[in-house]
Amino acid sequence: MTAILLTKNVHLSYGKKEALHGIDLDFDEHGITALIGPSGCGKSTFLRCLNRMNDLIPRTTVTGTFNFKGQDIYAPTTNLVELRKQIGMVFQQPNPFPFSVYENVTYGLRLTGHKDRQFLDEQVERSLKQAAVWDEVKDDLNKSALSFSGGQQQRICIARLLAVQPDIILLDEPTSALDPISSAQIETTLLALKNEYTIIIVTHNLQQASRIADKTAFMLNGNLVEFDLTSKMFTQPEQQDTSDYLNGKFG
Numbered sequence: 001m002t003a004i005l006l007t008k009n010v011h012l013s014y015g016k017k018e019a020l021h022g023i024d025l026d027f028d029e030h031g032i033t034a035l036i037g038p039s040g041c042g043k044s045t046f047l048r049c050l051n052r053m054n055d056l057i058p059r060t061t062v063t064g065t066f067n068f069k070g071q072d073i074y075a076p077t078t079n080l081v082e083l084r085k086q087i088g089m090v091f092q093q094p095n096p097f098p099f100s101v102y103e104n105v106t107y108g109l110r111l112t113g114h115k116d117r118q119f120l121d122e123q124v125e126r127s128l129k130q131a132a133v134w135d136e137v138k139d140d141l142n143k144s145a146l147s148f149s150g151g152q153q154q155r156i157c158i159a160r161l162l163a164v165q166p167d168i169i170l171l172d173e174p175t176s177a178l179d180p181i182s183s184a185q186i187e188t189t190l191l192a193l194k195n196e197y198t199i200i201i202v203t204h205n206l207q208q209a210s211r212i213a214d215k216t217a218f219m220l221n222g223n224l225v226e227f228d229l230t231s232k233m234f235t236q237p238e239q240q241d242t243s244d245y246l247n248g249k250f251g
């Protein structure tokens with residue numbers, strides 16, 4: 001497997017408080033990696049480092065190596081709009097724009113100057129199909145994205161990312177606000193996408209990690225404790241802390 005994203009010795013501080021204490025994690029191209037660990041261990045903080053979303057939080061300092069396809073994510077010359085197209089993010093609460101489904105999915109393409117209606121139509125269909133929500137919205141593309149269910153909105157948000165053909169999709173607890181059926185649909189969608197995209201997901205749901213992730217990283221108190229194939233980690237963890245967490249002794 002080739003790593004598409006390599007991180008080394010990642011430290012992050014919010015003001016004077018260090019939240020990440022030197023994380024090394026490499027992500028294989030394609031496939032799903034889950035980040036797990038108890039509340040406050042730094043999963044979301046680490047995830048946000050990967051497309052520089054923490055830049056938006058004042059007094060945040062990040063150090064370490066972030067190598068994405070040979071490029072330094074934190075180089076002063078990095079174009080953040082371009083970076084976040086290549087490494088897109090899906091949040092806990094579905095956050096479609098208050099526009100139609102069509103306008104949501106074409107947003108990024110129109111921003112980069114695409115106007116050809118046939119091309120946009122094709123991309124809308126491709127993206128919504130890949131996000132497994134096409135059949136549910138195809139007759140209502142001009143309806144507000146906000147008029148759909150939470151699960152459908154989340155898949156529309158995934159389609160909005162897919163329209164600009166990212167390399168990596170970051171997901172921060174994407175199903176925690178959804179009902180079990182919608183969560184299962186998102187999991188199925190992610191499993192279908194993993195052959196084409198590199199997916200990194202923060203989840204509190206250990207069953208979810210075990211169902212969908214090829215690899216899992218277990219974090220604790222701002223440190224990476226263990227990183228391995230999910231099948232190995234969930235059956236034969238190397239570290240006592242991992243075993244205790246997976247067995248519900250804390251969390």
Ligand SMILES: Nc1ncnc2c1ncn2[C@@H]1O[C@H](COP(=O)(O)OP(=O)(O)OP(=O)(O)O)[C@@H](O)[C@H]1O
Nearest residue numbers: 014019037038039040041042043044045046057204
């Ligand atoms: N914007 C912020 N300003 C200051 N401290 C923050 C900020 N965001 C997170 N923290 C702190 O950084 C640490 C890591 O938080 P983070 O949200 O990354 O953990 P997490 O593992 O994702 O938690 P959860 O599972 O509850 O979302 C925590 O101590 C948290 O209080």
